[in-house]
Amino acid sequence: MEGQTNVLETAKNVALERGAERRKVASEKISGFFKGIKEKITKTVDFALGSPDAAAYLGRETVKAGKEKAGEVRDAVVEAATRAKESVIDTKDRLVSRAVDAKNRLVTKYEETRDATKAKIEELSTRAAVWGLTNIAEPVENRLQQVYELPAVVKEWQSSRAESQAQKHEMRANLTKLQGEARVKALQEQMTAIQEATTRQATSIEGARDAARARSSELTQKAADRREQANQVFGRTRAIVASIQTK
Amino acid sequence: MDLQQIKEILNKAGFSAESLTVMNQVLDEAIEKSFLTKEGKEKLLGIIDTETELANIEADIMEQVAIALESFASELDKANEIAGNEVDTAEKTFDFDDKQIQDTLAA
Numbered sequence: 001m002e003g004q005t006n007v008l009e010t011a012k013n014v015a016l017e018r019g020a021e022r023r024k025v026a027s028e029k030i031s032g033f034f035k036g037i038k039e040k041i042t043k044t045v046d047f048a049l050g051s052p053d054a055a056a057y058l059g060r061e062t063v064k065a066g067k068e069k070a071g072e073v074r075d076a077v078v079e080a081a082t083r084a085k086e087s088v089i090d091t092k093d094r095l096v097s098r099a100v101d102a103k104n105r106l107v108t109k110y111e112e113t114r115d116a117t118k119a120k121i122e123e124l125s126t127r128a129a130v131w132g133l134t135n136i137a138e139p140v141e142n143r144l145q146q147v148y149e150l151p152a153v154v155k156e157w158q159s160s161r162a163e164s165q166a167q168k169h170e171m172r173a174n175l176t177k178l179q180g181e182a183r184v185k186a187l188q189e190q191m192t193a194i195q196e197a198t199t200r201q202a203t204s205i206e207g208a209r210d211a212a213r214a215r216s217s218e219l220t221q222k223a224a225d226r227r228e229q230a231n232q233v234f235g236r237t238r239a240i241v242a243s244i245q246t247k
Numbered sequence: 248m249d250l251q252q253i254k255e256i257l258n259k260a261g262f263s264a265e266s267l268t269v270m271n272q273v274l275d276e277a278i279e280k281s282f283l284t285k286e287g288k289e290k291l292l293g294i295i296d297t298e299t300e301l302a303n304i305e306a307d308i309m310e311q312v313a314i315a316l317e318s319f320a321s322e323l324d325k326a327n328e329i330a331g332n333e334v335d336t337a338e339k340t341f342d343f344d345d346k347q348i349q350d351t352l353a354a
Contacts, residue, residue, distance in 0.1 A: 029334040037341060084341040091333040098326035102319050109315040117308050124300055131293040132269045139263055140301060147312055154319075202327070209323040216316035223309035229261055230302030237260045238295045240253055247282040 033088070034195045037081045041184055071180070078187055082175060085191050086168060092198040099205045103154065106212075114148050147219065153211035157204055250278045257291075263301075266294050 118141070125137045149155075171190055178186050254274040258267060273290055277283040283291075 029331045029338075033334050033338050033341075036338070080341050084337050087337040087340065088334065091330050091337065094333070095326050095330040098329070099323055102322035102326065105322070106315055106319040109318075110312065113308060113311050113315070117304065120304055121301075124297065124304070128294075128297045131290050131297060133265055133294065133297065135265055136263065136297065136301060139265075140305060144305065144308055147309055151316075202330075205323055205327070209320045212316040212320045212323075216313040216320065219309045219313040219316070223306040223313065226302050226309065227306040230299045230306065233260050234262075234295055234299045234302065237257060238292060238299070240248065240256060241288065241291045241295060244250075244253065244283050244288055246285045246288050 031195065031199070033084075034191050037084055037191065038188060041077055041081055041188065074180070074184070078175075078183055081187060081191070082172065085187070085194060086172070088198065089168060089194055092194065092201060095198075095205070096201055099157075099201075099208070103157070103208070106154070107150070110148055110150065114144075117144065151208075151211040151215045154208045157208045250274060250281075250283065254278070262294075262298050266298055270294055 121137045121140055125133075128136050175183055175186055175190070254271065257270055257274070262270065270291055273283075273287045277287055
């Protein structure tokens with residue numbers, strides 16, 4: 001039994017470690033991605049601003065054309081960044097949607113298990129009446145109520161509403177209305193908002209996951225203790241009673 | 248081992264209050280008579296078996312719920328991993344590079 005507990009403990013640690021690595025993958029990638037886009041935007045904005053100087057340096061008279069071309073480059077990067085931002089919004093929405101589906105499946109599993117257990121206990125309760133036991137179900141059901149309680153963090157976790165198509169169109173329309181520097185600034189603000197919303201969701205999902213894993217570990221240990229009590233302690237007691245000589 | 252000692256062992260085993268009440272009644276009668284009847288023994292064994300079955304049901308439930316929670320946690324890990332992969336794809340799609348700047352200067 002002790003060996004099994006150690007294996008479970010090690011397995012739990014492996015799960016926590018690997019989970020933390022995976023978590024880092026998603027949240028760090030999102031942060032790094034936005035950072036990269038922002039750097040590229042800044043770079044092209046600098047390029048657009050300094051383009052007339054570059055044209056002059058090259059000895060061209062077409063300073064105006066150089067400025068216009070640089071403006072086109074800036075618009076191109078802003079457009080690419082807008083699409084990338086929209087893609088991250090979709091990723092965030094899918095992440096939330098998968099987490100919601102997982103929570104719904106968990107709740108369904110809880111309900112199915114609770115119903116199946118109730119039936120088993122009722123059946124055992126009927127059989128136990130032969131031995132003069134009339135109320136074995138209630139204390140067990142009371143104890144199991146706590147087992148069926150979802151961890152608070154999971155229970156309270158509310159997913160943010162997914163950005164609707166209309167909201168996405170509105171964000172894009174707001175950008176389209178703007179030009180040059182103002183558009184760049186608005187895009188960066190939108191990216192910051194999406195990054196924060198994604199981080200908030202990722203953090204709350206991590207909280208729910210960690211709470212679920214901690215509760216799972218706790219229940220696994222309790223189950224092992226209860227089984228040991230049933231099979232070892234009650235088993236020994238049964239052997240003693242079985243050895244009594246009757247008249 | 249006499250009946251009083253057996254009673255003490257039963258009372259320390261962790262049976263439910265209701266089971267203990269019935270088992271103590273049986274054993275008190277047996278102690279008073281200095282012997283346990285066949286019916287009394289069957290009752291004690293039946294109660295112990297019921298308690299054992301009940302404890303195993305309880306352990307099964309706790310394990311099932313633990314597995315459901317672990318599965319939920321794994322699904323969240325997987326969702327996170329997929330999100331990370333999608334960000335990778337988005338990063339590759341965001342293919343703007345310095346070449347456009349170079350092209351502009353060269354134009």
